[in-house]
Amino acid sequence: METSRDARRHILIGVALLFGCAVAPEPLPDSRYGMKEDGAVWVRGPWDAIQPSADVDEVIDQLCPATVQFPRATARDYGQEYCGLIYLMPDGQYYASHAAPFGKTLSLGPSRKKFCRVPIEVRDGRGSPDIRADFHLHPWNGSPMSPDDLLSKNQLFSIRIQFDAGCRVLKYIPYLEEVRPGELYERQRKEWLLVGLVKPEDKAIGKVTGVAQ
Amino acid sequence: MIKQPMRGWFLLLLPLASCALLKRPTRPVYAPPAEAAKVEFPLVVPEEAVTLDGVTIRAINLAFEDFLPWDREPPRGTAPGDVCFYKRDSYDVMAWRGSEGVMFVSIYLRPETCDHSPGPLLDVGTRYAVDVQAWRILAAQR
Numbered sequence: 001m002e003t004s005r006d007a008r009r010h011i012l013i014g015v016a017l018l019f020g021c022a023v024a025p026e027p028l029p030d031s032r033y034g035m036k037e038d039g040a041v042w043v044r045g046p047w048d049a050i051q052p053s054a055d056v057d058e059v060i061d062q063l064c065p066a067t068v069q070f071p072r073a074t075a076r077d078y079g080q081e082y083c084g085l086i087y088l089m090p091d092g093q094y095y096a097s098h099a100a101p102f103g104k105t106l107s108l109g110p111s112r113k114k115f116c117r118v119p120i121e122v123r124d125g126r127g128s129p130d131i132r133a134d135f136h137l138h139p140w141n142g143s144p145m146s147p148d149d150l151l152s153k154n155q156l157f158s159i160r161i162q163f164d165a166g167c168r169v170l171k172y173i174p175y176l177e178e179v180r181p182g183e184l185y186e187r188q189r190k191e192w193l194l195v196g197l198v199k200p201e202d203k204a205i206g207k208v209t210g211v212a213q
Numbered sequence: 214m215i216k217q218p219m220r221g222w223f224l225l226l227l228p229l230a231s232c233a234l235l236k237r238p239t240r241p242v243y244a245p246p247a248e249a250a251k252v253e254f255p256l257v258v259p260e261e262a263v264t265l266d267g268v269t270i271r272a273i274n275l276a277f278e279d280f281l282p283w284d285r286e287p288p289r290g291t292a293p294g295d296v297c298f299y300k301r302d303s304y305d306v307m308a309w310r311g312s313e314g315v316m317f318v319s320i321y322l323r324p325e326t327c328d329h330s331p332g333p334l335l336d337v338g339t340r341y342a343v344d345v346q347a348w349r350i351l352a353a354q355r
Binding site: 038039040041076077081083103104106107108109114115116117118119120136138140143144146147148149151153154155156204205206207 | 279280281285288295298299305307319320321322324325330331332333334335336337338339340353354355
């Protein structure tokens, strides 16, 4: 008697599990960004939270306040980095792509390190985007560009924008193809203040030197 | 209820077990004498020889002991391609003196190591501020 009741209960649980599997919806792939087989990240644009502008600085000024709204964007050691692209369209307007949370988390250093994978492609159905800059967030306050952010091998585009959880915004122009110093700027009161230079011979290691007063 | 003699054994096992958990830094491995005998130390040093002062070396060592401790193993399940991140020779270092008694150490991934994806991987490295008088880490940049 007891055995047959047990068997019936197991069958019911099995049916319930099967039914549960049959009706569970498959997670939809996120259409805002993705990773290709070779590890390259693509992002879709435009990001509707960012108003396009013919002035790229107007686009840049909107990025940090919008990005810090994302999950764990300001959660410090438990945070998440986000990376995206700024691009120019044939209409003469600059747009921002969605910001992708792709990267790695490894047990290195004082916390579990968050890495950011720079996207290399924008998908915008309206035409051919001309990528002008990448941008990314560090999920801590007081976290300026890291050593890796400044290495020449890590520069794919002509401008890098980086901001921290407190929305301190930095811009690095590496001038990779030119024999002139790379320039590091900080955004202050809607102006770019030059805060450092990277001599041509130091671009490989991203060594920033001071600006002569 | 553990009987008295048994409890004695457990008390003896406890320190033994804890000793087993304590790993000591390994001494460098020496090559066999036959191999060592083939080495000739040059009198003339090439142009590219580097000089590092002891304070800098110790500061770098201290920073590395935090960034990648000598006994840090890749966590179980680490992808084979990511094991490289857990090797000290995957990184380069830049160090410079700051204000009194402070040395800054910047650790960053060596170009062309560890990651070969088309898009660069940012923020792997870290900067440290090392107190070279008390020999402690003042701050690490996250």
